[in-house]
Structures are given as structure tokens and as C-alpha cells.
Amino acid sequence: GAGVSQSPSNKVTEKGKDVELRCDPISGHTALYWYRQSLGQGLEFLIYFQGNSAPDKSGLPSDRFSAERTGGSVSTLTIQRTQQEDSAVYLCASSSVGGANYGYTFGSGTRLTVV
Amino acid sequence: AQRVTQPEKLLSVFKGAPVELKCNYSYSGSPELFWYVQYSRQRLQLLLRHISRESIKGFTADLNKGETSFHLKKPFAQEEDSAMYYCALATNAGKSTFGDGTTLTVKP
Numbered sequence: 001g002a003g004v005s006q007s008p009s010n011k012v013t014e015k016g017k018d019v020e021l022r023c024d025p026i027s028g029h030t031a032l033y034w035y036r037q038s039l040g041q042g043l044e045f046l047i048y049f050q051g052n053s054a055p056d057k058s059g060l061p062s063d064r065f066s067a068e069r070t071g072g073s074v075s076t077l078t079i080q081r082t083q084q085e086d087s088a089v090y091l092c093a094s095s096s097v098g099g100a101n102y103g104y105t106f107g108s109g110t111r112l113t114v115v
Numbered sequence: 116a117q118r119v120t121q122p123e124k125l126l127s128v129f130k131g132a133p134v135e136l137k138c139n140y141s142y143s144g145s146p147e148l149f150w151y152v153q154y155s156r157q158r159l160q161l162l163l164r165h166i167s168r169e170s171i172k173g174f175t176a177d178l179n180k181g182e183t184s185f186h187l188k189k190p191f192a193q194e195e196d197s198a199m200y201y202c203a204l205a206t207n208a209g210k211s212t213f214g215d216g217t218t219l220t221v222k223p
Contacts, residue, residue: 033210040124042215043201050209091159103149103161104211 002026006092006107013082013114021077021110023092031095032075033104034067038088046090049075082114117142119204121214128192129222136187136217138176138202147205148178148185151213154198162187162200172196192221 005024013019025032034046045059049069060066064082069075079086089111093104118141128134140146150162163171165178165185176187185202202214 031209035213040215042119043203043213045210045212048210056210103164104151105161106151106159108158 004092004094004105004107006090006110008110009108010111011113013112015084015114016081018078018080019082019112021079021090021092021112023075023077023107025073025075025092025094026096026105027073029094029096029105030072032069033093033095034075034077035091035093036088037091037109043091046077079112082112084114087112087114117146117204117206117212119202119212119214121200121202121217123217124215125218125220127220127222130194131191134189134192134196134219134221136200136202136219138185138187138214140183140185140202140204142183142204142206144206146178148176149203149205149211150174150176150185150187151201151203152198153201159201192219194221194223197221 007022011019030051032049035043036046037043047060047067048056064080067077089109091109092107095102095104120139122137148165151159152162153159163169174187174189176185178185197220199216199218201216203211205211
């Protein structure tokens with residue numbers, strides 16, 4: 001595609017429900033990243049996929065968070081039993097040549113609100 | 116562990132004045148540094164990379180390894196430069212660490 005596509009753009013969910021956020025990276029980009037942007041905060045790293053390698057999950061804040069990337073393309077971030085502190089903008093980014101060193105292309109994000 | 120510090124949350128200048136957004140980093144390896152910008156109601160986008168030594172929209176940034184800094188500068192700010200700016204450090208591990216961002220307001 002022309003850019004990184006994320007869906008939904010907005011999601012309001014009740015506390016305790018599960019949510020799935022989707023990211024469709026730029027075609028051919030081997031690296032895919034999920035970050036979280038909370039109000040007034042910087043970008044918090046969540047997880048990183050590079051090709052067929054095992055993902056770097058070191059940023060996932062709890063075991064309620066998981067992500068997968070199917071076929072080296074589309075990725076889904078799942079948050080189980082959502083809590084109010086999960087409310088944030090979830091950003092997906094992709095990068096070519098395997099790694100962050102060429103800079104990221106970001107999606108427009110999913111704004112998650114847990115009520 | 117790597118760290119990026121942007122000491123100013125908010126920065127306000129008048130149109131035509133010089134502007135400098137500060138960024139300091141800590142990293143034991145060889146850093147790759149970036150500036151990203153997010154204009155109102157737009158997605159976050161790459162502004163410039165230190166390795167390219169380029170000037171984008173009149174902005175430049177020089178990596179100073181001695182001071183571990185990568186400050187973003189523009190000699191004459193424009194109103195359309197008003198945005199949130201993030202400094203980021205990429206490592207060989209393949210992911211980037213971002214600062215908390217600086218909101219720049221350019222007043223007419």
C-alpha cells in the first residue's frame with residue numbers, strides 16, 4: 001500500500017473487554033513496530049517484528065498484551081481484559097532493510113479509550 | 116540502556132526568530148539519531164536523520180558525540196513549524212527509543 005494503515009482509527013471499549021488493533025505495513029517493509037503514545041508522554045516501545053525472526057516483546061507492559069504478524073505482513077495487537085490505564089494512542093510503524101536505522105514510517109494510530 | 120532526553124516540553128518563539136529544540140542521549144554504542152515531527156491532526160513523520168546530514172524545511176541537526184547531543188535548529192522559524200517534535204535514537208538491536216517530545220509554538 002501507499003502507507004502504513006491502521007484500523008480502527010478510534011475504539012471505545014468497556015473495561016474488561018478484549019480489543020484487537022490492526023496494522024498493515026508498507027509492502028516490502030520487513031520490520032514492523034508497535035508503540036504506545038499516552039497523553040503528555042513520549043512513545044513507549046511495545047514490540048518489534050523483523051522478518052522471520054522471533055519478535056522482540058521486551059516492551060509489552062503485561063501478559064494481557066500480545067501481538068502477531070502473519071505472513072510477514074499484517075500485524076494484530078491484542079489487549080485482553082482492558083484496563084483504564086490502557087487508554088492511549090497505539091502507533092504502528094514499518095521500516096525497510098530490517099531495522100530502525102533508516103527511520104520509520106508511521107500509521108495514523110488507533111486511539112483506544114477504555115471506559 | 117539507551118535514553119533520550121528532551122528537556123523542554125514546551126517551546127514558544129516568534130515568527131522569524133531562531134529556534135533550537137534540544138535533545139540529549141545516552142548510549143554506549145554508535146548511535147543513529149532522528150527527528151520526527153507531528154503536525155496538528157497529522158501522523159508522526161520522519162523529519163531528518165543525522166546520517167544524511169540534510170536540511171529539511173530549513174531544519175538542521177548536528178550530532179555532537181562529545182556532548183551526546185543532537186539539537187534541532189532553524190534560523191528563522193515559521194508559523195507552519197508549530198508542531199510536536201520527537202528526538203529518537205536507533206540502536207543495532209533494531210528498535211528506537213524516543214524522547215518525550217517538545218511542543219513548538221511559533222507566534223505571529
